[in-house]
Amino acid sequence: MMSRKAPFLSTTLMKAVVVSKFGGTEVLEVKRNVPIPQVQNDEVLVRVAAAGVNPVDTYIRSGNYGNLPILPYIPGNDMCGTVVQCGNSVENFREGDRVCSFRTVGGAYAEYTTVKEQHLLKLVETYDFVKGAAVGTPFLTAYRALFHDTSIKPGQKILVHGASGGVGVPAVQMAAAHGLEVYGTAGTEEGMEMVKKLGAKYVFNHRKEGYASEIKLAANNEGIDVIVEMLSNVNLARDLDLVAKNGTVLVVGCRDMIEINPRLLMTKESRIQGVMVNAATDKELHESVSFIEAGLRNGVLDPVLGPKYSLSDVQQAHEDIIHSYGSKGKMVLIL
Ligand SMILES: NC(=O)c1ccc[n+]([C@@H]2O[C@H](COP(=O)([O-])OP(=O)(O)OC[C@H]3O[C@@H](n4cnc5c(N)ncnc54)[C@H](OP(=O)(O)O)[C@@H]3O)[C@@H](O)[C@H]2O)c1
Known part of the structure; x- marks a missing residue:
């Protein structure tokens, strides 16, 4: 069953990176007329502020990965932003919550994405969204x-x-x-x-x-x-x-x-x-998320931000994460 439509949005379209065929960095296209995903019962809709870039995003984009998405798709797993709508069965998050994630349904390189509740972390109060986008997969x-x-x-x-x-x-x-x-x-x-x-x-x-x-x-x-x-x-x-x-x-x-x-x-x-x-089970994911949320809150864990790119420079970001060296933390795309 679909949840209620998002009444706060003046448009049903958003800006997002879209991949319509697997290939080199040129297949990453920034489009402005992409439909905003509809939230399902167990999902939240997030207004994305920043997205983490991972090497796996490039393997998938090039078609060299075991589990490939159906084309066209929006890349990215890691993102950080604000919850703008909750599905009917969502229990632990509400509109206005600042969250980050390591796995999205809708794709992370987009102004809006949908995420299953169990794949969300609450953002530490003192973090900005860019720092939050550096948590996720790593x-x-x-x-x-x-x-x-x-x-x-x-x-x-x-x-x-x-x-x-x-x-x-x-x-x-x-x-x-x-x-x-x-x-x-x-x-x-x-x-x-x-x-x-x-x-x-x-x-x-x-x-x-x-x-x-x-x-x-x-x-x-x-x-x-x-x-x-x-x-x-x-x-x-x-x-x-x-x-x-x-x-x-x-x-x-x-x-x-x-x-x-x-x-x-x-x-x-x-x-x-x-x-x-x-390969982590839901139980293992819950354990990981609990540990990471606690570690971030008490300061034992602290993401280090690497290079930042705007959405329009997404092709360069994919080039650099594979071919440049001298890493100092996590690469992030600013929406
Ligand atoms: N198995 C999984 O579930 C999983 C999940 C996430 C990532 N990964 C994989 O893990 C790898 C690292 O991911 P990441 O996100 O950390 O990538 P990243 O941010 O691009 O970092 C790459 C790291 O590899 C280092 N490196 C470069 N040459 C090296 C060498 N000869 N020996 C040892 N280290 C070297 C880099 O150091 P310098 O730049 O300082 O040289 C940097 O520390 C990638 O291949 C990624 O696909 C796997």
């Missing part, structure tokens, strides 16, 4: 990597391999808050400085020759208990060398094939585990 992913189906213990050594980007930032913050000894990497001095400030004890430059030997030395040649890997196609073989006996490599990011020597897994009885944020 925080959910970091939580899933660290705390779902692993046995990470305080005092263990963790390497966040790619700590300066969207997922790396919350992974470092969560690991430090959990009492782990955090090792992080970034590709620039500025990125390294930021990772250190986030709570890493040791920071390395993943573009510097021989940095893996420096990591080994810092870990007293004991190995790293848990490695959170953002670029497995480049680093997995190195990770299997760095990981401790009985340690775990968590594959979060991977963009190509890589050859590894499985013998390394045998000698250390170590393991490689995949991480997929979208």
